[in-house]
Amino acid sequence: MLIIPAVDIIDGECVRLTQGDYASKKVYDTNPVRVAETFASEGAPLIHVVDLDGARSGIPENLELILSMAAVVHAPLEVGGGIRDQETVEKYLNAGVKRIVLGTKAIQDRTFLQECLKRFGPERIVLGLDAKEGKVATDGWVNTSNSSYLDFAKEMKDLGIQEVIFTDIVRDGTLTKPNFEAIEKLVGFGFHVVASGGISETESLEKLKNLGAYGAILGKAIYEKKITLSEALKTGSFASNLTKRIIPCLDVKDGRVVKGVKFLNLRDAGDPVELGKRYSDENADELVFLDITASYENRETIFDLVRKVAKNVFIPFTVGGGIKSVDEIRRLLHHGADKVSLNTSAVQNPPLISEGARAFGSQCIVVAIDVKRSGNSYKVFVKGGREETSLEAVSWAKKVEALGAGEILLTSMDRDGTKEGFDLKILRQISDSVNIPVIASGGAGCLEDLRRALVEGKADAVLAASLFHNQEISIQEAKQYLAHKGIPIRL
Amino acid sequence: MIAVIDYGASNLQSVCNGLEKLGQPFEVVSSPEKLVDFRKVILPGVGAAGQAMERLRQTGFSRILPDLKVPCLGICLGLQLFAENSEEDEADCLSIVPGTVKRFSRELKTPQIGWNRVEFVKKNRLTEGIPTGSYFYFVNSYYLPTNDAYTTGTTLYGVSFSSMVQKDNFYAVQFHTEKSGEIGLQLLSNFCEKC
Numbered sequence: 001m002l003i004i005p006a007v008d009i010i011d012g013e014c015v016r017l018t019q020g021d022y023a024s025k026k027v028y029d030t031n032p033v034r035v036a037e038t039f040a041s042e043g044a045p046l047i048h049v050v051d052l053d054g055a056r057s058g059i060p061e062n063l064e065l066i067l068s069m070a071a072v073v074h075a076p077l078e079v080g081g082g083i084r085d086q087e088t089v090e091k092y093l094n095a096g097v098k099r100i101v102l103g104t105k106a107i108q109d110r111t112f113l114q115e116c117l118k119r120f121g122p123e124r125i126v127l128g129l130d131a132k133e134g135k136v137a138t139d140g141w142v143n144t145s146n147s148s149y150l151d152f153a154k155e156m157k158d159l160g161i162q163e164v165i166f167t168d169i170v171r172d173g174t175l176t177k178p179n180f181e182a183i184e185k186l187v188g189f190g191f192h193v194v195a196s197g198g199i200s201e202t203e204s205l206e207k208l209k210n211l212g213a214y215g216a217i218l219g220k221a222i223y224e225k226k227i228t229l230s231e232a233l234k235t236g237s238f239a240s241n242l243t244k245r246i247i248p249c250l251d252v253k254d255g256r257v258v259k260g261v262k263f264l265n266l267r268d269a270g271d272p273v274e275l276g277k278r279y280s281d282e283n284a285d286e287l288v289f290l291d292i293t294a295s296y297e298n299r300e301t302i303f304d305l306v307r308k309v310a311k312n313v314f315i316p317f318t319v320g321g322g323i324k325s326v327d328e329i330r331r332l333l334h335h336g337a338d339k340v341s342l343n344t345s346a347v348q349n350p351p352l353i354s355e356g357a358r359a360f361g362s363q364c365i366v367v368a369i370d371v372k373r374s375g376n377s378y379k380v381f382v383k384g385g386r387e388e389t390s391l392e393a394v395s396w397a398k399k400v401e402a403l404g405a406g407e408i409l410l411t412s413m414d415r416d417g418t419k420e421g422f423d424l425k426i427l428r429q430i431s432d433s434v435n436i437p438v439i440a441s442g443g444a445g446c447l448e449d450l451r452r453a454l455v456e457g458k459a460d461a462v463l464a465a466s467l468f469h470n471q472e473i474s475i476q477e478a479k480q481y482l483a484h485k486g487i488p489i490r491l
Numbered sequence: 492m493i494a495v496i497d498y499g500a501s502n503l504q505s506v507c508n509g510l511e512k513l514g515q516p517f518e519v520v521s522s523p524e525k526l527v528d529f530r531k532v533i534l535p536g537v538g539a540a541g542q543a544m545e546r547l548r549q550t551g552f553s554r555i556l557p558d559l560k561v562p563c564l565g566i567c568l569g570l571q572l573f574a575e576n577s578e579e580d581e582a583d584c585l586s587i588v589p590g591t592v593k594r595f596s597r598e599l600k601t602p603q604i605g606w607n608r609v610e611f612v613k614k615n616r617l618t619e620g621i622p623t624g625s626y627f628y629f630v631n632s633y634y635l636p637t638n639d640a641y642t643t644g645t646t647l648y649g650v651s652f653s654s655m656v657q658k659d660n661f662y663a664v665q666f667h668t669e670k671s672g673e674i675g676l677q678l679l680s681n682f683c684e685k686c
Contacts, residue, residue, distance in 0.1 A: 238599055238649040241608040243626065283672065285606055285628075311508055316628055316670050336504045338670060360502070361538040363602045363630040406602055406630075435597070437604045460605065490606040490626040 002215030003236040005039040006048040007032050009062045016220045020169050028223045033069045040075035042229045043455045047077050048217050054082020070096040074428045103128035104138040122162045132169040163192040171198030187212045200226045205235040243488045244454050245285035245461035248468045251292045259466050261417035263385040269469040277312035282475045291321030303335050310336025326355050343368040344382040357404030367405040372413045378426045385413050401434045412442035419445025427457035439463050447481040493517040494529035498546045506535045509669035515683045523555040536568030541580025562686040565663030573663050579633050588641045588658050592633045599649045601632040609644040609654045616685045625674050627666035
């Protein structure tokens with residue numbers, strides 16, 4: 001279940017109301033962007049932003065502020081309040097807002113709602129269903145309509161609405177309990193139901209999760225510190241003891257481990273067999289071996305080297321670099337690799353991903369994606385970063401998942417070897433877009449960078465080379481730091 | 492001497508490297524009639540259940556395996572093949588232990604990849620000297636539900652599932668014990684020495 005913290009805005013400030021009454025306004029922070037950034041840094045999967053001025057007046061009043069929020073905050077945003085025409089919807093979506101919440105307008109104008117669903121897609125349009133004593137409420141909750149919210153919901157279902165945010169106004173901002181009965185009914189209609197209003201304790205979250213709610217919006221409970229976001233996230237998530245992984249990477253050239261900056265200026269960093277053994281003994285969670293020369297002539301030497309490294313490595317071992325065929329994958333596995341990483345050949349010959357997955361299982365096929373920022377998006381590069389492709393990073397990631405990749409190894413070329421930290425923006429985008437594990441690579445410079453990639457970037461694993469080879473930080477130090485910060489780690 | 496079954500559907504090398512490191516003599520065996528010569532048998536496995544069962548049938552291992560009297564260890568997919576059947580490819584399996592192998596909820600990242608805890612719920616020779624709650628390396632999209640009679644270890648990933656089972660001379664682990672560091676090697680060594 002998604003835990004969605006709310007940022008409600010009046011006059012450019014972050015506020016909370018009680019039961020939708022504008023006179024009850026309480027200001028929590030004068031800078032809503034900062035509030036949203038904090039939520040994102042704590043790992044919120046989505047942030048619910050409401051332009052309360054807009055909800056009342058019918059025109060977006062805090063648009064610029066919300067657009068600037070979308071530009072800097074790493075987590076996806078959903079925005080509602082005063083959105084009454086397609087131009088406004090488009091403005092928000094173009095700025096990177098993930099979903100638009102339509103309430104009043106939808107109730108008054110079904111044609112508008114249908115057009116939005118058709119033009120932007122049902123995954124982008126969420127119905128904000130606000131109820132007061134069984135009736136639908138409108139206009140920032142100032143007015144109540146005559147229709148029952150259940151009849152209305154049925155009608156919306158027929159129009160193609162998939163997701164509903166249900167708020168019981170009588171309970172909103174009261175820190176009591178959500179309207180479980182109503183939520184259960186809406187779930188029964190087949191909606192993705194996000195519960196909002198009156199959630200103040202983890203028991204309520206637990207109950208919502210069991211009722212099959214898709215998400216829960218938390219407002220006052222967080223601002224009044226009744227519940228912390230991290231507690232809520234823990235309650236909302238499926239119980240699992242799976243840990244995050246720390247993965248040292250051996251970039252191998254001519255039989256030696258090397259390391260460069262932004263894929264250039266390579267320096268010698270040691271012997272792959274020795275380093276591999278050291279990392280296995282030091283409790284690294286996995287080991288990656290990338291043959292960065294990847295030339296065809298020295299394949300036999302690479303197979304031989306892989307075999308020697310594998311003999312001393314009793315943690316999962318991934319090998320990549322220049323792999324072009326299912327037969328080569330088979331040979332690498334026979335030499336002791338547990339998984340292979342495909343990069344250039346995956347781009348040039350995408351069916352290789354599915355053939356490999358069919359022959360050896362998805363878990364065996366890692367697709368490495370090297371990306372470089374280009375304006376507002378990210379481009380995929382191949383051939384060790386030497387060649388730009390026409391592929392956009394997020395859509396390529398989705399494609400490789402569909403083809404059967406078991407994991408994505410995402411490297412930011414802009415950050416590689418710079419120690420400036422991972423590129424959290426693209427990392428988060430890709431983590432949110434696929435349902436397979438994502439390994440973050442490129443830019444780790446300190447322990448905090450690792451934590452941010454795992455929490456803010458939502459990576460499942462972090463890969464680093466320079467950081468560990470130079471023994472600036474040991475695997476154990478990294479693990480202890482992360483465990484201390486509350487991240488599940490195998491010590 | 493330990494037999495490592497090669498039925499053309501799994502990656503044997505890591506298991507062999509583990510046995511070699513432990514100094515345990517082993518042989519890779521690809522014809523079922525040879526199994527009588529061995530005191531222990533390991534059934535490794537990665538990939539999909541349907542294809543693996545097909546290979547076990549083609550090679551004849553599927554007929555011999557359930558009747559073996561020597562200690563057998565199923566690893567990863569090997570554990571799932573011990574069940575009655577699997578939702579994956581709707582495969583009929585070896586029916587050594589009861590139960591149907593199911594897929595993890597779509598809301599969870601699948602495959603589950605990484606280190607997860609195993610709670611030892613029954614005393615078991617495989618886990619001698621290993622603390623309960625230890626981490627092992629998992630890679631799986633499917634799981635065998637728990638069973639009071641045969642589950643010896645459980646792991647939490649959305650559901651609590653059987654990460655270890657035992658029935659008579661048949662032992663199985665869902666995790667890759669050969670890739671689970673020192674503790675994993677100890678479990679493999681326990682199988683060789685204590686089972």
